[in-house]
Amino acid sequence: MALLTQTEATLPSTWYYDPAQYDRELDAIWYRDWVCVGRLDEIPNRGDYFLAPVGNQRLIVTRSAENRVRVYHNTCRHRGSTLCTSDQGHFRNGRIICPYHTWSYSLEGELLATPTRIETEDFRAGNYSLYAVHVDTWGGFVFVNLSEDPAESLADFLGQEARELENWPLAEMESVHQERSSLACNWKVFWENYSECYHCPRVHPELCKVVPVYKKGVLNSGDDIEWQPEFAGDDGRPRVAAKFSTWTFDGQSLLPPIDGLTSTERAVGMTFASFMASMFVVGHTDYVRSVRLVPTGPESVDLVVDWYLMPGIRESHAEELARVIEFGRLVVKQDGEVCELNQQGLKSQRHQQGVLVPQEQGVWAFHEWLRGRLGACA
Ligand code: FES
Numbered sequence: 001m002a003l004l005t006q007t008e009a010t011l012p013s014t015w016y017y018d019p020a021q022y023d024r025e026l027d028a029i030w031y032r033d034w035v036c037v038g039r040l041d042e043i044p045n046r047g048d049y050f051l052a053p054v055g056n057q058r059l060i061v062t063r064s065a066e067n068r069v070r071v072y073h074n075t076c077r078h079r080g081s082t083l084c085t086s087d088q089g090h091f092r093n094g095r096i097i098c099p100y101h102t103w104s105y106s107l108e109g110e111l112l113a114t115p116t117r118i119e120t121e122d123f124r125a126g127n128y129s130l131y132a133v134h135v136d137t138w139g140g141f142v143f144v145n146l147s148e149d150p151a152e153s154l155a156d157f158l159g160q161e162a163r164e165l166e167n168w169p170l171a172e173m174e175s176v177h178q179e180r181s182s183l184a185c186n187w188k189v190f191w192e193n194y195s196e197c198y199h200c201p202r203v204h205p206e207l208c209k210v211v212p213v214y215k216k217g218v219l220n221s222g223d224d225i226e227w228q229p230e231f232a233g234d235d236g237r238p239r240v241a242a243k244f245s246t247w248t249f250d251g252q253s254l255l256p257p258i259d260g261l262t263s264t265e266r267a268v269g270m271t272f273a274s275f276m277a278s279m280f281v282v283g284h285t286d287y288v289r290s291v292r293l294v295p296t297g298p299e300s301v302d303l304v305v306d307w308y309l310m311p312g313i314r315e316s317h318a319e320e321l322a323r324v325i326e327f328g329r330l331v332v333k334q335d336g337e338v339c340e341l342n343q344q345g346l347k348s349q350r351h352q353q354g355v356l357v358p359q360e361q362g363v364w365a366f367h368e369w370l371r372g373r374l375g376a377c378a
């Protein structure tokens with residue numbers, strides 16, 4: 001993506017805290033696109049479930065049979081009570097039972113029983129199945145789409161970004177560590193920060209040692225900087241420093257390398273795939289990390305960070321894993337802090353809009369994407 005050649009305005013500041021704008025974005029993006037809500041291995045057995053919020057909606061993600069994931073709104077068809085209150089659990093005997101008047105549903109969402117209801121001629125249980133949500137999986141990740149008629153398949157939505165990671169055996173890999181945090185910022189602030197490295201020299205000194213091009217305040221060497229071989233791999237993508245192989249404090253990998261990566265993928269040491277608005281995934285030579293966003297309000301977003309290894313090596317490589325986690329945790333924390341500062345400053349009554357500098361072309365592209373999505377739904 002070329003650098004910006006002129007000063008562009010940012011989005012209006014009110015878009016980062018106005019509840020009506022937040023609702024517009026939920027409708028235009030979060031309730032229309034495929035959104036990652038977790039991993040298949042969180043529900044290994046039939047009847048296992050976890051709850052997943054998407055915007056203001058509460059969903060039940062369950063496994064109804066082997067290889068069959070089902071997702072329902074967490075709402076009873078009788079008078080709309082919440083069905084499940086525990087964040088995760090297991091439906092005993094394959095029954096989802098409402099805590100209010102004990103209507104019960106099968107894992108396939110059919111209404112099975114309505115105890116003590118006085119029968120009437122016209123009542124048809126078949127009319128009161130749970131509200132089902134579209135679901136599909138990729139690489140072990142569970143994606144939902146709240147639209148009743150999704151505009152595209154999950155495969156089309158994932159597109160080229162998923163192909164970037166096709167050499168990583170994501171479905172086989174297991175999450176070996178998860179960290180959750182809450183940020184006091186609008187979800188867009190997170191993606192804007194992700195979309196530029198102008199902040200990197202100041203905010204990420206440790207990361208800049210690992211990825212030299214970041215010291216220049218740009219995301220890749222295609223930007224207008226004096227090119228140096230240490231900046232990019234054969235394919236022009238940004239790379240880790242010479243003699244470094246992965247994201248750790250010293251750039252050294254002590255975990256077993258993941259088989260099947262190309263020589264370029266090994267050399268650059270990091271391959272990003274972004275599945276806006278809910279997740280990005282980074283494939284390294286020895287581990288994978290995903291960062292999932294769960295907006296919780298106009299000025300708050302939860303982050304769920306997972307680290308993945310090949311199965312069976314977690315115990316034997318606990319120390320090596322700890323080094324990897326420590327580095328990722330630091331970068332996430334550094335980004336979180338500036339995101340929160342950004343959010344606070346945006347509330348100034350004088351600050352109607354900011355400006356973008358040339359190397360914030362990724363932020364501009366994000367704004368264009370957002371405006372397009374909002375326009376399409378206007
Ligand atoms: S609201 Fe669920 S059974 Fe009445």
Ligand SMILES: [Fe+2]
Nearest residue numbers: 193203204335
């Ligand atoms: Fe950052």
